[in-house]
Amino acid sequence: MAGSVAATTAMRDEVGLYPQGAAFIDGACVPIEEARIPILDWGFVRSDCTYDVVHVWHGRFFRLDHHLDRFEQSVAAMYLKNPYTRAQVVDILMRLVRLTGLREAYVEVLVTRGMPKQATRDPRLCENRFYAFVVPFIWIATDEMRARGIHLHVSDVVRIPPQSLNPAIKNFHWADMTKGLMQAYERGCDMPVLLDLAGGIAEGPGFNVFAVKDGTVTTPAGTCLLGISRQTALDLLQEQNVKTVIGPISPAELRAADEVFITSTAGGILPVTRIDHQPVGDGEFGPVSTRLKTVYWQRHDQGWDCTPIDYD
Ligand SMILES: Cc1ncc(COP(=O)(O)O)c(C=O)c1O
Structure with missing residues (x-):
């Protein structure tokens, strides 16, 4: 197990550490093959979630602000709340891409309903969660x-x-x-x-x-x-x-x-x-x-x- 890298850790020597992909979960960056979500997250059991996908081409995000604007609108329209600010999201994404070292990448951000602390059907009692991951660029067509x-x-x-x-x-x-x-x-x-x-x-x-x-x-x-x-x-x-x-x-x-x-x-x-x-x-x-x-x-x-x- 390669272990996780806390989001706030300094960046030196990290570029390309996780070439297969990297994910941000529970405040830490992990290699993609170790990324796991809790089975009780309503994002998984109820599709109660929203997301966005932006791509990196030649080492640059393409139209990042358009994607983050749409993401924030979707989060609000789903009665969700992202625990991270936009500036923090950008930092996390930059960090993840650097960890992969990828110049062409598929980058996804998600906010899920998360889980309630006790058994309930009230979505207001869930703690919303933010996830992100970066993998090599995925084409929709062969x-x-x-x-x-x-x-x-x-x-x-x-x-x-x-x-x-x-x-x-x-x-x-x-x-x-x-x-x-x-x-x-x-x-x-x-x-x-x-x-x-x-x-x-x-x-x-x-x-x-x-x-x-x-x-x-x-x-x-x-x-x-x-x-x-x-x-x-x-x-x-x-x-x-x-x-x-x-x-x-x-x-x-x-x-x-x-x-x-x-x-x-x-x-x-x-x-x-x-x-x-x-x-x-x-x-x-x-x-x-x-x-x-x-x-x-x-x-x-x-x-x-x-x-x-x-x-x-
Ligand atoms: C249902 C649906 N329509 C359209 C699109 C195309 O949107 P975009 O150009 O932002 O990738 C997507 C992207 O995944 C989608 O999921």
Whole structure:
């Protein structure tokens, strides 16, 4: 057992100590393989928790403030309280990345309901807990999928509706997503896109959806997470003077689009080349998605909206 490193311990000689990943639990940093949560934490037994995922690329956090803003909004909307301040969270994340030595990393922060001191069903009596972990960058799609474009399945599974849970809160209610994924695999597709109650396109497991038709790019709102990569795509498209619309997309419109792409922190801009085995447009990467994807990664190379990590 490598043992834990208290969060306040000095930093010297720690860079790269835990190359497989590092986690912050109970005030200490531990190697990822030793990270454990208590079984009675309601985050585990009830999915009573919220989280966020930010990535590190070339040794810099990408759009960290956007992620922490969304995280804080989610924490408040879930009637949770983070025992750590934002400045402390940033320090912990910096520390964890340095401990891994990773230049490209997947970084997750969570606040769970935690546990009550005595048996009760009253969530107000629980002591909320903050966790964080850093592991090597995780792609939402394999190398092969990224090279040939994503093959989507339009699922008939309805994403948990906003009447039940505000989709702007990043949440652990993924039984619908897992059902959709299993059905997509059964049909020989890579991943599903779930519907909203009105039959429109909502979102998929870990991504937002965009359709391009006659030069206009549309993405839904109100029934999906407001992805930070979704916002980045909108920001970059607007810079390029591409017309963007926030509005509904029907499955028929998605199938008839010139181009379709998805966005995620775990992969950026990912063109979709097939929907239910039928080609999207001519079945190749389209010009709007290709340019957007290129600019997205150029911005990473340039350090645009990035927070550098001091590894020295
Ligand atoms: C349900 C859902 N929608 C969309 C996204 C994409 O959000 P972001 O671009 O912030 O990663 C995610 C990210 O994990 C997600 O879980």
